Amino acid sequence: MKSLFISIEGIEGAGKSTQLAFIQRYLSENGKQLKVTREPGGTELGEAIRTLLLTPTETGMAVDTELLLMFSARAEHVAQVIKPALERGEWVLSDRFTDATFAYQGGGRGIEQQRINELAQWTLNGLQPDLTLLFDLPVELGQQRVLSRNQGVDRFEQEKVDFFQKVRNCYLERAEKEPQRIKIIDASQSIAEIEHQLTRILQPLL
Numbered sequence: 001m002k003s004l005f006i007s008i009e010g011i012e013g014a015g016k017s018t019q020l021a022f023i024q025r026y027l028s029e030n031g032k033q034l035k036v037t038r039e040p041g042g043t044e045l046g047e048a049i050r051t052l053l054l055t056p057t058e059t060g061m062a063v064d065t066e067l068l069l070m071f072s073a074r075a076e077h078v079a080q081v082i083k084p085a086l087e088r089g090e091w092v093l094s095d096r097f098t099d100a101t102f103a104y105q106g107g108g109r110g111i112e113q114q115r116i117n118e119l120a121q122w123t124l125n126g127l128q129p130d131l132t133l134l135f136d137l138p139v140e141l142g143q144q145r146v147l148s149r150n151q152g153v154d155r156f157e158q159e160k161v162d163f164f165q166k167v168r169n170c171y172l173e174r175a176e177k178e179p180q181r182i183k184i185i186d187a188s189q190s191i192a193e194i195e196h197q198l199t200r201i202l203q204p205l206l
Contacts (some may be wrong), residue, residue: 004205007097009136009171011164012157013142014187015194019135020197021097023202027091030206035085038146039097040073043080049073054154061155063109067116070101075078075123082127097129099174099182104156107170108163131205133198134175135187139164 008016013169020036027034039048049069053061074097085092105111139161146157155199175182185197 003091003093004130005082005086006094006128006131007094007099007129007132008133008135009096009103009182010097010139010187011139011142011168011171014137014144015136015144015191016095018136018191019133019185019198020093023042023093023133023198024063026199026202027093027206032163032206033090035070035081035090035092036094037077037081037092039100040070042077042082042094044074044170045076046073054156056153056155062137063111064095066109067101067105067111070105071123073097074101078124078127080158094129097132098124099129099132099134099171101149103167103170107157107166129181131201132178133185133201134171134182135185135194136168136172137187139168141188163164 002089004033006023007018010016018032024034039046040053041047053066053069053073082092082094102113102116106113106116142164143161145155172184175184183201184199185194189195190196
C-alpha cells in the first residue's frame with residue numbers, strides 16, 4: 001500500500017501524546033516506515049514559531065497574526081518534512097494539522113472558515129491527511145486532566161471553558177461532514193479501550 005498521512009487531533013487533555021506513542025509503536029511493529037512530527041513545529045523554523053504561539057504573554061496576539069503564524073509554520077512543515085517523507089514512501093504521523101486551525105482559530109477565535117480555506121488552498125495545494133483520528137471528550141474532563149499534570153499551562157491551555165467548547169464543536173462538525181477521513185475516538189475511556197478503538201481503525205490499513 002502507498003504511503004499514508006495520518007493526523008491526530010483533539011482538545012487539550014484528550015491524551016493525544018499518550019496515544020501517539022501507541023500508534024507509532026503499532027505501525028512500526030507492523031513494518032511501516034514512519035515519520036512522526038507535530039504542529040506547530042516539525043522544523044527548526046516551525047519550532048521557533050511554536051514557541052511564539054504557545055508562550056503565555058501579558059499582551060494579546062491578534063487573531064490574524066496567530067492564523068498566519070500557524071500557516072507559516074505549516075507551509076515549512078509540508079515542504080521540508082511531510083511531502084518529502086510521503087515521496088520516499090514513508091507513512092507520516094502528525095500531532096495536529098489543518099483541522100486544528102479550523103477548530104482553534106475558526107471555532108475558538110471566530111475567524112471565518114472561508115478565510116482559513118483560502119490560506120489552506122494557497123499553502124497546501126490540496127494536501128490533507130488520508131486519515132484523521134479525533135480524540136474527543138467533554139471539555140471539563142479535558143481541563144481536569146490538564147490541571148492534574150501539575151505543569152504550567154501554555155497560551156492555549158489557559159483559555160476558558162467556552163473557548164474549548166467552541167473548538168470541540170467545530171471538530172465534531174468537521175467529523176460529521178467528513179466521516180470517511182475523520183474517525184472519532186472516545187477519549188474519555190480507559191487507555192486500554194482507547195487502544196482497542198485505534199486498533200480497529202488502523203488494522204485494515206496495514
